[in-house]
Amino acid sequence: MRASVLFEQGKPLSVEDLELEPPRRGEVLVRMAASGVCHSCLHAADGSWKGVPVPIVLGDEGAGVVEDVGPGVDGLQPGDHVILSWAPTCGRCHYCVIGRPNLCERRQPGRGVLPDGTTRMSLRGRAVYHYGHVATYASSTVVHESCAIKIDTTVPIDLAALIGCSVMTGVGAVINTAAVEPGASIAVFGVGGVGLNVVQGGALVAAHPVIAVDVKAAKLEHARALGATHTIDASREDAVAAIRRLTRLGADYTFVAVGDKRAVSQAIEAVAPGGTCVLIGVPETGATVPMDVRPLVTAERVIRGCSYGSARTREDLPRLANLYLAGKLKIDQLVTRRYDLDEANEAFRALAAGELARGLIVF
Numbered sequence: 001m002r003a004s005v006l007f008e009q010g011k012p013l014s015v016e017d018l019e020l021e022p023p024r025r026g027e028v029l030v031r032m033a034a035s036g037v038c039h040s041c042l043h044a045a046d047g048s049w050k051g052v053p054v055p056i057v058l059g060d061e062g063a064g065v066v067e068d069v070g071p072g073v074d075g076l077q078p079g080d081h082v083i084l085s086w087a088p089t090c091g092r093c094h095y096c097v098i099g100r101p102n103l104c105e106r107r108q109p110g111r112g113v114l115p116d117g118t119t120r121m122s123l124r125g126r127a128v129y130h131y132g133h134v135a136t137y138a139s140s141t142v143v144h145e146s147c148a149i150k151i152d153t154t155v156p157i158d159l160a161a162l163i164g165c166s167v168m169t170g171v172g173a174v175i176n177t178a179a180v181e182p183g184a185s186i187a188v189f190g191v192g193g194v195g196l197n198v199v200q201g202g203a204l205v206a207a208h209p210v211i212a213v214d215v216k217a218a219k220l221e222h223a224r225a226l227g228a229t230h231t232i233d234a235s236r237e238d239a240v241a242a243i244r245r246l247t248r249l250g251a252d253y254t255f256v257a258v259g260d261k262r263a264v265s266q267a268i269e270a271v272a273p274g275g276t277c278v279l280i281g282v283p284e285t286g287a288t289v290p291m292d293v294r295p296l297v298t299a300e301r302v303i304r305g306c307s308y309g310s311a312r313t314r315e316d317l318p319r320l321a322n323l324y325l326a327g328k329l330k331i332d333q334l335v336t337r338r339y340d341l342d343e344a345n346e347a348f349r350a351l352a353a354g355e356l357a358r359g360l361i362v363f
Ligand SMILES: [Zn+2]
Pocket: 038, 039, 040, 041, 060, 061, 165, 166
């Protein structure tokens, strides 16, 4: 199997031929069709997130075709089209049974292993880690069965990759985490791959206004095409004042879809009394943000985290795929550029430079 491997944080990836063990009990082998290039992988590669185990195959947003299934796998067979989920679920831990499977206790965040604590990839006898349980920058990958979610074969499989992380996270932040009501105002800080999906999630549930905030004019333009009713260029004007001008009291919901501390501070400040600030982007390890406690307390403002759009993956990933087929979600427009596997470094460069909504590695 060919994969793009990170040997050291801060260094470029290189394409290698890796050994891939067959799937064990409860696992499936997936031949990758496409993988999105996600900002979380860029953070892992450039070293802004510390402690990523190496060597590792990055990539947490992918789709492909099941090629083989291990013993005990129920409901998947070779030929099935699947979206990969980076959040395994066991169906029986506390969080799975209370309906919050995105917090499943079997997740091994940051450890680079499958839910059983081991790896299936190696290079000349040395273990190679799996990023986000799925390691999608690879021609084939072995994942836990709960990380392979079957979808209809009529969904274009390359575009389906994006549903596995950025679409689920952004749209899910609106419809699951915040459960935004029709007519509520929202402001989205950072309209890259995830933020654009918060914008289209807002349009989907008839939020109004849908305000996009970014420092790049091209991204704001893109946000308009996906449903933003207003845009604020935070490099030119005070985003908090502009949001107050548009909403009078502040936005009912603010979303931070970028790992930036200043955006977090502004998004907390721009929330209306009784409103909620949803934090999606993960800043560098150890980042802290000072906050004025009084306005939170006296006006019952809420700050909450959002992991994977509070996904209930078995339900939500096929649901989002169906919304795409019904013409209610845009995915084609999210793909800025397509790359070969050996162009992952160039895709990271373009992502860091703010040139991409989504880069897509196609196999
Ligand atoms: Zn991702």
